[in-house]
Amino acid sequence: MRNSSLRLGRVLVLAAALLWSVVASGGQAVVTWTPPTKLSDGTPTPASGPGSTTGYRLEYILAPAATCSPWPSGTATSKPEPASATTDTITGLSFGTWCFRAYTENVSGESVATNVAPKTFAVPLPGPPGDGTITVAATTVYDIVKQKDRLVMLPVGTVPADTKCDVTQSVNGYYAVPSDAATWFGSVRPPIVFAQCT
Amino acid sequence: MSATARIVVTPTLTRDGGKTTAKIDDVASIHGFLRVKGAPDFTLLATLPAAMTVTFVIPDISPGDYEFCASETDKQDPAVTSALSPVSAFNVPEPVVALPALDPPTVGDISVA
Numbered sequence: 001m002r003n004s005s006l007r008l009g010r011v012l013v014l015a016a017a018l019l020w021s022v023v024a025s026g027g028q029a030v031v032t033w034t035p036p037t038k039l040s041d042g043t044p045t046p047a048s049g050p051g052s053t054t055g056y057r058l059e060y061i062l063a064p065a066a067t068c069s070p071w072p073s074g075t076a077t078s079k080p081e082p083a084s085a086t087t088d089t090i091t092g093l094s095f096g097t098w099c100f101r102a103y104t105e106n107v108s109g110e111s112v113a114t115n116v117a118p119k120t121f122a123v124p125l126p127g128p129p130g131d132g133t134i135t136v137a138a139t140t141v142y143d144i145v146k147q148k149d150r151l152v153m154l155p156v157g158t159v160p161a162d163t164k165c166d167v168t169q170s171v172n173g174y175y176a177v178p179s180d181a182a183t184w185f186g187s188v189r190p191p192i193v194f195a196q197c198t
Numbered sequence: 199m200s201a202t203a204r205i206v207v208t209p210t211l212t213r214d215g216g217k218t219t220a221k222i223d224d225v226a227s228i229h230g231f232l233r234v235k236g237a238p239d240f241t242l243l244a245t246l247p248a249a250m251t252v253t254f255v256i257p258d259i260s261p262g263d264y265e266f267c268a269s270e271t272d273k274q275d276p277a278v279t280s281a282l283s284p285v286s287a288f289n290v291p292e293p294v295v296a297l298p299a300l301d302p303p304t305v306g307d308i309s310v311a
Contacts, residue, residue: 186236187235
């Protein structure tokens with residue numbers, strides 16, 4: 001009996017000694033950890049035999065309140081890891097705050113949990129309407145005529161209604177459109193023309 | 199490439215189809231209108247203070263055919279603007295740039311083994 005208690009005390013692993021981290025990107029988290037060097041009684045973790053590490057268990061859960069302290073209630077996901085592992089990539093994580101912690105296991109059971117590492121996957125900003133493309137709202141295209149105190153938009157032709165506008169070039173609220181799409185009113189055919197776009 | 203166009207406008211100092219005369223002091227401003235030849239409508243280019251000769255300058259005008267006309271506003275009644283002048287057509291030619299001949303390339307050190 002005494003030997004059994006002693007063995008149990010020695011094989012409980014010092015979870016606090018297990019250093020780990022979570023690096024996440026786009027719905028996945030890369031979890032890394034450092035194997036513990038001591039058992040719960042302070043003796044070194046043997047490399048083999050009784051007391052040696054038999055594996056790890058990762059535990060993670062989505063935090064409804066966006067906080068991991070205290071550990072969220074509910075059913076967490078457990079993932080067993082082999083004793084040789086020191087990292088794992090958890091994929092398919094939804095938007096929100098996820099809480100991660102780990103345990104070390106040996107023949108006597110499981111250590112206490114590590115500290116908790118949170119990782120938040122923020123909902124990305126929406127894309128611009130039309131994926132950033134705009135098309136002409138009025139089919140007349142203009143040349144820009146400079147005057148002393150203002151710019152004059154001089155109609156020079158038309159373009160089809162579905163012509164895409166160059167969002168990177170705008171003047172007076174008008175956007176550049178491809179001049180090769182223009183049907184010209186006359187012989188004035190500037191290399192760059194502008195149109196009203198939406 | 200573009201050019202600079204200068205359009206000189208002289209006010210017509212008469213009223214009612216030439217039946218009565220007017221003075222330059224009666225004219226408040228001159229409106230210049232421009233369109234590409236073939237375009238349906240004129241666009242207001244600029245409004246300049248009245249003078250015996252008024253010059254509309256377009257510093258960067260694209261090559262091609264244009265039409266210009268003008269009107270004038272009565273100083274005594276700014277709400278009254280004359281009819282449009284007869285249309286004057288003009289052409290902005292394609293600029294011809296004669297490049298000077300290229301200088302010869304520079305040859306670096308030459309070694310022969």
